Every structure is written in C-alpha cells, then in structure tokens.
Amino acid sequence: MPLPKTSFIRKTTLFLVAAMLSVSVMAADFNQMQRLANQGDANAQYNLGYMYDEGEGVQQDYAKAAEWYQKAANQGDADAQSNLGWMYSEGQGVRQDYAKAAEWYQKAANQGHAGAPFNLGLIYSEGQGVRQDYAKAAEWYQKAANQGHAGAQSNLGVMYEYGTGVEQNIITAKEWFGKSCDSGDQDGCDKYRMLNQK
Numbered sequence: 001m002p003l004p005k006t007s008f009i010r011k012t013t014l015f016l017v018a019a020m021l022s023v024s025v026m027a028a029d030f031n032q033m034q035r036l037a038n039q040g041d042a043n044a045q046y047n048l049g050y051m052y053d054e055g056e057g058v059q060q061d062y063a064k065a066a067e068w069y070q071k072a073a074n075q076g077d078a079d080a081q082s083n084l085g086w087m088y089s090e091g092q093g094v095r096q097d098y099a100k101a102a103e104w105y106q107k108a109a110n111q112g113h114a115g116a117p118f119n120l121g122l123i124y125s126e127g128q129g130v131r132q133d134y135a136k137a138a139e140w141y142q143k144a145a146n147q148g149h150a151g152a153q154s155n156l157g158v159m160y161e162y163g164t165g166v167e168q169n170i171i172t173a174k175e176w177f178g179k180s181c182d183s184g185d186q187d188g189c190d191k192y193r194m195l196n197q198k
Contacts, residue, residue, distance in 0.1 A: 125137035157175075
C-alpha cells in the first residue's frame, strides 16, 4: 500500500515544481518584455498591451493595455493601431471616441492591416465618429474583403443585394456571400442559400 501513496506524492510534487517553474518563467518573460517595452521596443509594447488587454499572465487591465498600445501605435505598429482603434470604439480603457477610433483604424489600414478596413467600413456604415457614408463603407469593406475578411465579404454582399452605397447587383452579392461562406462565415452561407432560392 505505501507504494501508490509514495507514487502519488512524487507525482504531486513534480506537478507542483513544474507549475512553480512555469510561473517563474512567465514572470521572467514578463519582466524581460517590460524592460524592452520601457526601452522603446514597439513589438514589446504591443505584446504588453495585448497581455493586459487579454489578461494573459497579468491581471486584465484595459487602461494599461491602451497605454502600451498607444506607445506601440505611435511608433507605427499596425496591430497596435488597430487594437487602439477598437479600444476607442468600445470605450475600453479609454473614453469612447469614435473619431479617434476611425483615425487609428485609418492608420492601420494604410499599412495593410486586414481588420482595420473592415472596422472602418462599420464606422462609415453606422456614421460613428464620421459622417455616415455608405459608398465609403463599401470601399473599406471591399479592401478588407479582398484580403479575405469573411465579415467584410458578407457585409459587401448585403450592400450589393440592397444597393446600399453601390449599384444593386444580385449576382455580385451572391459572389460575395459565396466567398464569405468559403471563408467560414455561416451568415454568408445562409444568405448565399437564400439568394439561390429566389
């Protein structure tokens, strides 16, 4: 009988030692990341922002996330610019400001970030922080859709289906819904099927 008990104790001890080593490695990684970020490394600043944004290895803190994203975004990091745009759009860690969200999305989009044009399409479609402009929304959705963004492909399909911001064209709408479906968007699949049944 003592053998299983000893085996259990050894396994438990090994597990606890491994867990403590893992925590100390994460702490060392965080300290290294923070040191690099404080030295102005934009990638480290983005990573710290992401860690605080998601609560990975640290307590979730949207204000700290926004602060680190801001530093990386000011250095031209497109991911940080897009994430900062999202934070302004949602009011996470910063005061909600759609105009600032649009500015940061625009900067990220200009660098080829795929999610930023989609978010700009949403902003122009809803008129959040900018004058509502369906034609501009369609342009931004088009850019994101061409980069394979499933949501943009579906939204562009809706715009072509109803002629919102673009000339109505059911064939083109169906094409975009099909691409959205192929990209894994169930909504695009449903809309494609509905148009085929008409």
